[in-house]
Amino acid sequence: MFSRLSLKTRNALIGLLLVSPAVLLFAVFVYRPLIHTGILSFYDWNMVSPTKTFIGWENYVEMLESSTLFKALANTGSYATWLIGLIILLPILATAGMTYIGKRTRKVYRVTLFSPTVVSLGIASVMWLWVFNPIGGLLGTIFTKVGLEPLNWLSAPQTALIAIIIIVGWKAFGYNLLLIVAGLGGISTEIIDACKVDGAEGVKLWIYVVLPLLSPTIFFIFISTLSMSTEYVFTPVHVLTGGGPVNATTNIVFEIWRQAFRWFRVGYSSAIAISVFVVFLILMIIQMLLSEKVVSYDER
Amino acid sequence: MRGEYDVGEWGLRSSKLTRTLWHILLVILSVIALVPVIWMFSTSLKPPQEIFGGGLNFIPKQPTTQHFTRLWENYNIIKIMYNTLVVALSQTFMQLVISILAGYGFAKYKFPLREPLFYLCVATMFIPIQVIMVSNYLMISDWGMVNTFTAVVLPQMANAFGIFLMRQHLRVFPESLLEAARIDGAGEMRVVLQIVFPAIKSTIVALAILFFINNWNQYVWPSLVLTSPESMTLPIWLRQFMHAEGGSDWGMLMAASSLGVIPALLAYVLAHRQIMNTFASTGLKG
Numbered sequence: 001m002f003s004r005l006s007l008k009t010r011n012a013l014i015g016l017l018l019v020s021p022a023v024l025l026f027a028v029f030v031y032r033p034l035i036h037t038g039i040l041s042f043y044d045w046n047m048v049s050p051t052k053t054f055i056g057w058e059n060y061v062e063m064l065e066s067s068t069l070f071k072a073l074a075n076t077g078s079y080a081t082w083l084i085g086l087i088i089l090l091p092i093l094a095t096a097g098m099t100y101i102g103k104r105t106r107k108v109y110r111v112t113l114f115s116p117t118v119v120s121l122g123i124a125s126v127m128w129l130w131v132f133n134p135i136g137g138l139l140g141t142i143f144t145k146v147g148l149e150p151l152n153w154l155s156a157p158q159t160a161l162i163a164i165i166i167i168v169g170w171k172a173f174g175y176n177l178l179l180i181v182a183g184l185g186g187i188s189t190e191i192i193d194a195c196k197v198d199g200a201e202g203v204k205l206w207i208y209v210v211l212p213l214l215s216p217t218i219f220f221i222f223i224s225t226l227s228m229s230t231e232y233v234f235t236p237v238h239v240l241t242g243g244g245p246v247n248a249t250t251n252i253v254f255e256i257w258r259q260a261f262r263w264f265r266v267g268y269s270s271a272i273a274i275s276v277f278v279v280f281l282i283l284m285i286i287q288m289l290l291s292e293k294v295v296s297y298d299e300r
Numbered sequence: 301m302r303g304e305y306d307v308g309e310w311g312l313r314s315s316k317l318t319r320t321l322w323h324i325l326l327v328i329l330s331v332i333a334l335v336p337v338i339w340m341f342s343t344s345l346k347p348p349q350e351i352f353g354g355g356l357n358f359i360p361k362q363p364t365t366q367h368f369t370r371l372w373e374n375y376n377i378i379k380i381m382y383n384t385l386v387v388a389l390s391q392t393f394m395q396l397v398i399s400i401l402a403g404y405g406f407a408k409y410k411f412p413l414r415e416p417l418f419y420l421c422v423a424t425m426f427i428p429i430q431v432i433m434v435s436n437y438l439m440i441s442d443w444g445m446v447n448t449f450t451a452v453v454l455p456q457m458a459n460a461f462g463i464f465l466m467r468q469h470l471r472v473f474p475e476s477l478l479e480a481a482r483i484d485g486a487g488e489m490r491v492v493l494q495i496v497f498p499a500i501k502s503t504i505v506a507l508a509i510l511f512f513i514n515n516w517n518q519y520v521w522p523s524l525v526l527t528s529p530e531s532m533t534l535p536i537w538l539r540q541f542m543h544a545e546g547g548s549d550w551g552m553l554m555a556a557s558s559l560g561v562i563p564a565l566l567a568y569v570l571a572h573r574q575i576m577n578t579f580a581s582t583g584l585k586g
Contacts, residue, residue, distance in 0.1 A: 008410075014488055015409025022402035023417055025458035030424045033435030040435065047438075094329055097322035099307045100314045105323075106306070111572055112330045118564040118575070119337070120517030122535030123557045126542060127340045130550050136352040138339050145356070170332065178576055184307040192310045201313065230428035235519045239539045253430050260434045261524070273431045284426050 034277070041270035047260070052267075059271035068247055069255060069272070076251040078161060079168075079233050086169035088221060091177040092214075095184060096206060110181060114174035121171050121231065125239040128167045129154065157248035160241055164249050168232040176221050183217030184210070219291040226283060230276075252276055337561065344368070344555040351550055367555035375541070376530075381559060384533040387452050387522070388515040394457040395511050396504065402458075403466020404492060408478065418467070425460040429520055437524045451525040452533075456518075462507060469503050470496065506574050513564050513575070534560040 005013070041059055045052040063069050094113070098106050116124070132153040134140040140150035153163040187210065195201075195209050211218075233251045237243060243250035243258055250258065253276060260269035314322075338358055343351055344367055346360040371377040405411075406418050436455050445451040473496065481491050497504070519535050526532045529540060538556050568575055 011409050012411035015405045015411040015414070018405025018409065019402045019417060019421075021398050022421055022458040022463055025398070025455075026421055026424050026460075029436060029455035029458075030427055030432060031420070033432035033439070034427060036435040036438075037432060090329075094326060095307060097325055099310055100312055100319055100322050101326070103306075103309070109326045109330060110306075110576075113326075113333050114572075114576060115565070115568060116333050116337075118513050118517075118568045119561050120519065120535045120564070122517070122519040122523075123538060123560045124336075126538055126553055127336055127557050127561075129542075130343065130554060131336050131339060133550070136550065138335070138356075141356055170336070173329075174333065181307050187308055189308055189310060192308065192312075205312075227426055227428075230430050231520060234430055238519075238523065239542075253428070256430050256434065266434060266438075269434055273434065276428065277431045280426065280428060280431075 037270045043267040045266045046264045059268045071247045072250045072255045082165045087172040095180040117174040121235040125236040160248045164236045167236045340554045344558045367551040380537045391453045391515045392511040395459045399462030399466045402463045406467045407470035447531040
């Protein structure tokens with residue numbers, strides 16, 4: 001059908017045709033809702049009423065003054081801190097250990113540690129709820145056996161957040177571990193051999209040679225973890241706690257859902273969503289800029 | 301691409317003590333990774349009195365399939381599994397087709413706005429679904445599509461990661477092979493199907509497995525658009541069942557959870573090498 005056109009025009013048309021499904025879908029289901037959410041954030045609307053009231057920046061002002069949102073923000077900070085430790089630093093440590101271990105055993109560890117990654121986070125939440133259960137649950141039974149009072153993890157504000165973090169850590173640990181394994185595998189043996197000749201071994205080798213060489217991987221892990229973090233802090237909270245007890249597990253991502261689908265405050269929810277998007281964008285840009293400055297690339 | 305992802309063979313020396321300490325750390329982590337899943341399977345096969353009996357036995361003393369039978373008879377679990385499978389398969393198929401087409405277009409054709417369009421596609425990776433889900437829900441609901449499979453699949457058919465991966469792979473695809481086929485008079489469709497497709501088959505298979513596991517497991521978006529039990533996928537149904545009536549029926553909850561975990565775990569056991577390679581090769585080579 002394009003045979004009468006010049007080769008260049010013909011190729012351009014075929015190219016556009018090939019990418020058009022993807023481009024159109026993203027336009028309709030990602031960029032349209034992004035703009036729509038931006039517009040909605042200036043309105044007061046309960047999702048069902050036919051009229052929306054324009055209220056300017058009021059949703060954003062309310063957000064800044066809301067104690068629930070402050071709590072959500074503080075919780076988000078706790079989630080982030082714990083998860084950086086559990087699913088970024090701990091996998092680095094575990095992978096470091098793997099380099100000192102024989103090939104076969106190493107493979108068993110790797111396959112085992114990665115396996116939780118393929119379990120649905122929604123199902124993992126229910127599975128862990130049973131592990132946490134004070135009566136008959138695994139942890140409850142162990143606690144009773146050693147003479148401790150079994151904890152009711154998810155009903156107490158002090159422990160609910162920790163419980164959610166354990167669930168996410170369990171699910172996400174293996175994925176980052178594998179990325180680090182791949183990153184370490186990319187470091188050439190010659191460099192390590194040269195260091196050994198120079199007498200750098202043990203902690204020194206790791207801090208001065210391996211970690212700097214690993215920095216592209218570590219930056220990649222920060223970015224990919226950040227992009228998956230919204231699901232990490234949403235799903236277990238949605239499945240298990242609904243944000244409670246007394247807002248102990250809520251976070252800014254979950255508040256988007258809660259304000260819209262629990263309290264039917266679409267405008268307010270949209271304002272939170274846009275704020276999350278802006279913060280997300282800033283964090284991404286900072287990471288990209290940092291990775292250009294700090295990361296050292298060896299020539300491979 | 302290397303055959304298998306592994307840390308380098310560095311021949312690092314360490315004392316017996318430090319090696320033992322590393323083993324202890326890795327064994328503890330492995331136990332944490334496996335035990336909850338084993339505990340789930342084990343509970344699903346225990347009769348109620350044994351579940352609450354306070355024992356730590358992982359092998360049921362009187363194994364029973366009563367929870368699975370009840371799920372089947374009273375809750376139509378087959379339909380739930382069928383929903384999950386149909387959604388996961390169709391979503392995987394559409395994601396693959398669109399990723400290959402767009403990846404091929406971006407890699408091998410020159411057209412106006414190619415770079416900006418590509419970056420707009422890839423940038424969607426960094427727009428969290430929670431930011432846009434309320435607006436998308438409103439639209440799907442306006443279209444009267446709530447509780448349909450289309451509602452789940454349609455907004456998620458284009459996948460930034462898939463497009464990116466395909467483009468990276470096809471960019472290095474030798475132009476001469478394509479030209480030779482075109483000179484022989486092959487149409488574009490035939491070039492794609494007979495030359496490009498077979499050459500990148502292993503990447504496509506790996507991507508398909510990855511998509512399938514993610515789609516089988518997906519939670520956030522289906523939880524909004526699937527609200528009637530007949531249309532629900534397993535993770536969504538599980539939450540609904542837990543909050544509605546099964547709150548403390550752990551035998552039933554763990555039986556249903558097991559059914560949700562088994563297909564993904566099976567895929568992993570059968571193709572763990574390929575899956576780990578796909579996961580690990582995400583963007584590091586870009």
